[in-house]
Amino acid sequence: MEKILEMKNIVKTYGRVVANDNVSIDLKKGEILAIVGENGAGKSTLMKILYGLEKADSGEIFLHGQPVKITSPSVAMGLHIGMVQQHFMLFGPMTVTENIVYNNEITKYAFFDKKKNEEKVAELSEKYGLKVDPTAIVDNCPVGTQQRIEILKTLYQNADIIIFDEPSAVLTPNEVDDLLDTMKTLAAAGKSLIIITHKLNEVMYVADRVVVLRAGKLIDIVDKKDTSIEQLSYMMIGRQVANLEIVEHDSDKTLLKVENLTLGSELGKKILDDVNLYVNAGEIVGIAGVSGNGQTELIRCISGLERNYQGKITVNDHDVSNFDVASIRKAGLSHIPEDRYLWGSAREASISDNVLMGEEDSERFSKNGILKQKEIDKYADELIESYAIKVDNNKQRIRELSGGNAQKVICAREVERDCPFTIACEPTRGIDIGAMEFVHERLVAKRDKFGGILLVTSELSEIMKLCDRIYVIYNGSINYEFKNEDIDDHKLGVLMLGGKVDENKAVN
């Protein structure tokens, strides 16, 4: 196959950190190239350079054998390079068509030609099997559809090379399957794809070749058929991944109890409908469900961010129904939020400042309203060390850290807080296997010290691996509870989509 793209000897440094150290890769027509590596291995940086979002310190890029200078995303698009970002760049209140044709609209007498544009989008959607409704409002589309819109955007701009940055991080298991099949279809249609990911099973399913990066260096480029998950993960982190042992525990102390929780929306629709659940000490309890079925609202109620609900919530023996966030935290709750930048951190603030959140009035870190900065910095250093967070010092801002390291800061803050019960929402979204393993170990360690954890994740494998019990949430209500021994992923998948399970018969 012909090489359509080559990146040669790319070097990129941020201050003292070398993000790309003389990395060279090439891409052939119609292939799917996976780029794997730990947090901060330089995967995203390399792709940002290709897409014109970052400028390399040195190195060259050749397209069809010709040297090119890609100085901005619009230059990249002009060269038929498209990128599907991890955080979608969409105009929520606008229609699917308007988002896709934005900047290249078909016009009629200088006016937007709605019909023609919609036809064009429908045609594109048909051609590549990317199902979307051209007239739908983006805000009303599920995440999987929004991603398809992003892909259609690149196709509409005639991209021949499409970069996917952690595309499955935001998707439900079924959406991931669809995505991977779409990628294969696109490759078969002659498009060349690059996928950045941590998920090695996806790599094995979809990729033709795999680029492994570690600490900014190119470790190897291997053919998929000559490698295995074990070999790839060994190359990625330079050591073997240990399988996590889960020790059985029993305890009767209930740390979280939710009774008859009902939350209505402004339109009178019930977002949560009579939810009952509990978490005992020494338990990791999972909430499984396709995103948008009330998980976010459930967590907002428990943590005090949403207070207009009916029902009773008890945390660590304190009735905290309709309490504010600070009081609930004081009662014994910590919380790894769903989105690390939107809720979990202040990007412009230092690690020390971010670590302090929620504890700024505690005796340990302040006295008479004055912060004990030394104590705070010392604690931040402890967390940086024990969570192996890659940073220069505790004064670095969160925005200077890679996504995985930022997530580690948040996990460290919440898991290590002196409180018995932790809510973990998508604790490993978009982070690599090494960091994921690490976060899992910490959650299990907390459980082993008789803490309780409520794990909300769209990552089925995470739920299967860690949980003692699983609640399945569908359409705002809990429709099934799995006990440890009878957890079954097939059954779980059906229940997540609203299917029923008859105890005596097979799953329909």
Place this chain on the structure above:
Amino acid sequence: MKTKLSIKNFFQHFSDISYSLIAVVIGLIFGAIIMAATGFNPIEGIFGLIKGGFLSPYAIASTFTRATPIIFAGLSAALAWGSGYSSMGAQGQMIMGAITAAIVAPLIKGPAILVVIVTLAASMVAGALFSLISAYISAKYDAYLLIITLMFNYVADYFASYLTNYVFLDPYALDKLAIQTQLIENGTIPRIFSRYTTHYGFIVALLCVAIIAFIINKTSFGYKARMSGLNPNFAEYGGIESRKTMYKVLLLSGAIAGLGGALEVLGSKFRYVDKMITSPGYSWSGITASLMSNYSAVGVLISSIFLAGITVGGSSIELMMSIPSEITLIIQGIITMLVTAKFVIRLPKFSKKEGAKK
């Protein structure tokens, strides 16, 4: 690992400060161009501007006097804006502080020091309460604080005009057209050196810079305010009550502005003169200073002195070289525009990302 030191890296690292420095340089260059275009020698003009503002004891003293109210307005704005509350109300709060001082000081009998303390306290309360009104309306009706505070500046200005015209007008004024209150005789703030106009209010301003810097950076209240400013969602998630923080921040911000207004009365004018706060544009200079310094208290001090200095220097070049002093307005305008542009450039990035999340 090798560190690559280039000018670009340097500026990226110090982007906050460097941006303001660049804005200042561009402002001065623009001033020079306009001088050249209108037939003056730009090098002499700019040098004269700097000399007249900074390079003699008299110049420094005049600059410090003028900087005093700007520092208070700047601190007030830095505190509010740095906490994410875009209050434009420093002007109205300063006016309320000033008129309160002019009314209260003559009423109190006793040693001068007592009069000063009581008057300053009353003015701080006035500024704080005036700020509280905007805060309450904004919270209650979910209205834009920026617009409300901006509108309340007019309320304060005309309210003070009314009081000066119809209630407290000085009947003994030599100039019958002067709209001003009675002269304060007992309880004025003395000059530091009798030859220069700089009064002890400047020392109070320095103290306030230190106090506000301490509050913002070293206290748990300051932490809450800063986090609310950097990411309100994060603050809410962490249990910081936004309502409570907003009231505290805006009360304090109003009190500081009120104090600045009072010191201008007790230290410089010794009475309230109609439009004494609005026409010199103290609060706008203060807001510019806070934007230039990225809401740092010490930065406000430096920026305020700079802005005051070019104004004083502007009057000096008008006297010495007949260059219109309006040139300094142009320079300050350019700087304001550039630092505001930075502010505006940041906003869409943020909102775009949030919008995309939905």
